[in-house]
Amino acid sequence: MTAYTATVTVRLKAGVLDPEAETTQRALERLGFDLVDLRSADQFEIDLQAEDADAARERVTDMTERLLANPTLHDYEVTVEAQ
Amino acid sequence: MTVAVIQFGGSNCDRDTVRALDTLGVDAQLVWHEDGLPADTSGIVLPGGFSYGDYLRAGAMAARSPILAEVREHAASGTPVLGICNGAQIGCEASLTPGAFTINRSARFQCERVHLRVENAETPWTSQYEAGEVLEFPIAHGEGRFEIADDRLEQLEAADRVLFRYCRPDGEVTDAANPNGSKHNVAGITGESDHVAVMMPHPERCSLSDLGGTDGQAILRTFADG
Numbered sequence: 001m002t003a004y005t006a007t008v009t010v011r012l013k014a015g016v017l018d019p020e021a022e023t024t025q026r027a028l029e030r031l032g033f034d035l036v037d038l039r040s041a042d043q044f045e046i047d048l049q050a051e052d053a054d055a056a057r058e059r060v061t062d063m064t065e066r067l068l069a070n071p072t073l074h075d076y077e078v079t080v081e082a083q
Numbered sequence: 084m085t086v087a088v089i090q091f092g093g094s095n096c097d098r099d100t101v102r103a104l105d106t107l108g109v110d111a112q113l114v115w116h117e118d119g120l121p122a123d124t125s126g127i128v129l130p131g132g133f134s135y136g137d138y139l140r141a142g143a144m145a146a147r148s149p150i151l152a153e154v155r156e157h158a159a160s161g162t163p164v165l166g167i168c169n170g171a172q173i174g175c176e177a178s179l180t181p182g183a184f185t186i187n188r189s190a191r192f193q194c195e196r197v198h199l200r201v202e203n204a205e206t207p208w209t210s211q212y213e214a215g216e217v218l219e220f221p222i223a224h225g226e227g228r229f230e231i232a233d234d235r236l237e238q239l240e241a242a243d244r245v246l247f248r249y250c251r252p253d254g255e256v257t258d259a260a261n262p263n264g265s266k267h268n269v270a271g272i273t274g275e276s277d278h279v280a281v282m283m284p285h286p287e288r289c290s291l292s293d294l295g296g297t298d299g300q301a302i303l304r305t306f307a308d309g
Binding site: 016017018019020022023066067068070072073 | 139140143147175176181182183185186187188190228230231232
C-alpha cells in the first residue's frame with residue numbers, strides 16, 4: 001500500500017449563478033482592484049492508502065460522486081499524488 | 084398511523100410542524116433520525132432547519148444518513164413525503180425530487196413573506212387549492228434558489244411537476260417577485276410520483292391563525308387523508 005494525497009476541486013457548472021463569487025468580486029473592485037471575472041471553487045485534500053494511484057483515484061472519484069459534488073450544480077476534477 | 088417528523092441535529096422547525104399537524108387533528112410525532120421510522124408511519128415530513136450545520140451544502144449530510152433509505156422505501160410504496168425548507172434541500176440532495184436548492188441570488192439569508200401561485204392543483208398537496216390561486220407564505224432561507232438544467236426543467240414543467248411559483252400579489256410571475264433567483268420562480272416541485280414533494284416556503288408557519296395566516300393548512304391536511 002502507498003500513501004497518496006488526492007485533491008478534489010469542485011466547481012459550479014458553467015452558467016450556474018455564483019452569488020458569493022459575485023459579492024467577492026464586487027468587494028475586490030471596491031478595494032480598487034481591476035479584474036474581469038472571479039470564480040470560486042471548493043477544494044478537498046484527502047490522504048489515503050491505496051494499492052496504486054488508479055485505485056486511489058477510483059476511490060476518491062466515488063467519494064466525490066457520492067457526497068462532495070452535487071451533479072446538478074457541479075463539475076469536478078481529481079488529481080492524485082504519492083506522498 | 085402517525086406522521087413521522089424526522090429530527091436531525093440542527094433541525095429547528097420539527098416541533099412547529101408537529102404542533103401544526105396536531106392542531107389540524109393529524110397524529111404526528113418527532114422521530115430522531117437514528118431511531119428509524121415507526122412501524123405505523125403513514126406520512127413523513129423532512130422539516131426545516133440547518134441539519135449538520137449546512138456543512139458542505141444545505142441538506143447534503145442528512146440526505147446521506149441511513150434513515151433516508153427508509154424514507155425512500157416508504158416513498159416508493161406510496162407514503163406521502165413532504166420536505167420543507169431544509170427538508171426540501173435534503174429531498175433534492177437525496178434525489179427524492181429533481182434539481183437542487185442553492186445559495187440565494189442575494190447571497191443573503193432571507194426571512195420574509197412571499198406570494199405563491201398554485202401551478203398544479205391536482206396533486207395530493209394542492210387539491211384543496213384552485214390552479215392559479217395566490218397564497219401568502221413565509222420563507223426563511225439562505226439556500227433556496229432552485230437550480231436545474233434547462234432541458235430538465237422543461238421536462239418537469241411539461242409533466243406538470245411544479246407545485247408553486249413565486250409571484251406578485253396579483254398572481255403574475257415576475258423576476259421582481261422571485262425572492263431568491265429560483266429558475267422559472269419555482270418554489271416547490273414533486274418527485275416522480277406526486278405524493279412526494281418539496282417546497283422552500285413554510286406551510287407549518289402559516290397553519291395557525293394566531294401566527295397571521297392559515298394558507299399552509301391545506302398542504303399539511305394532506306396527511307389526514309394518507
